Amino acid sequence: MNSSIIESRPDFAAIAAWIPQGSSVLDLGCGDGSLLRYLRETREVQGYGVEISDANIAACIANNVNVIQSDLESGIADFENQSFDFVILSQTLQATRHTEALMNEIVRVGREGIVSFPNFGYWKNRLQVLLGNMPVSDELPYQWYDTPNVHLCTLDDFEFLCAHLHIRVLGRHVMAGGRNVHAMPNLLGSTAVYRFRLDV
């Protein structure tokens, strides 16, 4: 199962690479619990997920993953300050309404935050806009009228928000088509994973 999960979600491997053995992890919007299960099996983490969908709650429980049924934007208030080593938000940031408040909550609850999101500045997205349409791709599979993604951003935009919130970026991993991207990431990367903490 581990190898197939990593193939379908390359950001999981990037996230796991940052997480030491035995860490405590809170995964916001944890889906069916695949990431937490992967982290438990490979990193022996103690983890909890937050998830809203009924089907995913049942799936997490079947995956033997701790899951709390709650809206992730209001549900995170139930967690205490600095109660986790890592708070993860994977491919969900762009669909949150109160994105700024949520970023603050992530660094309040977690000693570190890890966020992955689709890069709106990816050249294929830029090209589609240039040609006159909102981008539709593997990472952004929705039409403009049915997309849950209300807060799309580029890597530069995200880093600007971090600076604005006094959040220090500790690491960045940019990918396109499952490959790592090093040169001109804001143009050539389709997905990014960031690791950060509150700058104190």
Place this chain on the structure above:
Amino acid sequence: MNASVGIVSAQRASFDTPLTFKSGAVLPRYELMYETYGTLNAAKSNAILICHALSGHHHVAGFYADNEKNIGWWDNMVGPGKPIDTDKFFVIGLNNLGGCHGSTGPSSIDPQTGKPYGANFPVITVDDWVESQARLATHLGITQFAAVIGGSLGGMQAMQWALSYPERVRHVLAIASAPHLTAQNIAFNDVARSAILTDPDFHSGDFYQHGVVPTRGLRLARMLGHITYLSDDAMADKFGRELRSGKLNFNFDIEFQIESYLRYQGDKFAAYFDANTYLLMTKALDYFDPARELDGDLNRAFSAARAKFLVVSFTTDWRFSPGRSREIVHALLHNKLDVSYAEISSQHGHDSFLMDDEQYFSVMRNYLDRVAQEGAA
């Protein structure tokens, strides 16, 4: 979903070691009625205890040979292939001490007086029940439960198991429960008790000797209870403003269908339930508060627990609302205990925990499948 454990029969266990209640009262000897379903494995590691709520008892699943219509109160949940799978688990249901279904309670004969205990039966707490249940477990050779499961007042017992006997329970499933009752909730119980206590047939709890039953009080108590177990929407859906005769009669007879339903439920209940047991059960609800001696700090109360938890609530349950379950979850998270929490969208208010619901059942089934696999490993 039609599979049943089939014909079952109740058993009786006698205990001669005196039980000291939290109140200080001592019960020198007592009996507990129980039923079991499924087979205890060689390692005795697959036992599940089902704790009942206010009006429940030991007859959880299956039916009796002499009365096939007397089906257990949680037969939809417990049985072969059901979420609490009797092909995998050895499931125990019991009638709690103070009950009125065969276990020693107010209507039992006190050997010291030769008369029913009546008002002399000690006020019992959830802690006392857990103590008596632990003795039943020992009697059955079970040192550790795979899971203790309960809804409402039963959920309180399941939680108390994790606090009183952390080493004797691996999983706690607390459904539609609360870490303690709110003032509003105690208020409902007080009105119910007042209905019984002020019934002239109650005779201060010693109505047995007078050959009467405080039916009016019990009926009112149950009618009130029923209102709080249902949601506003469920009542509107089921009864609306429908009139029995289709027209207004301008008198105080039963006119609306909801009135008819409540009286029927009240009469049915008053015909078999013991008034003193009702008083005891509501007191146990009111008193349950594991944080009481810890300045109300539920986090500290749960620090003793070692079990893994599944907490389940229902969206329309206003008597034991989802917010109350989240308080439990919060304290478990504080103590870094394994916990999953499911908030089931359901129409049926507090009664939802007894109803069929696809999501509720898959959550229970998936969780208990993991418990079974862990036991097999």
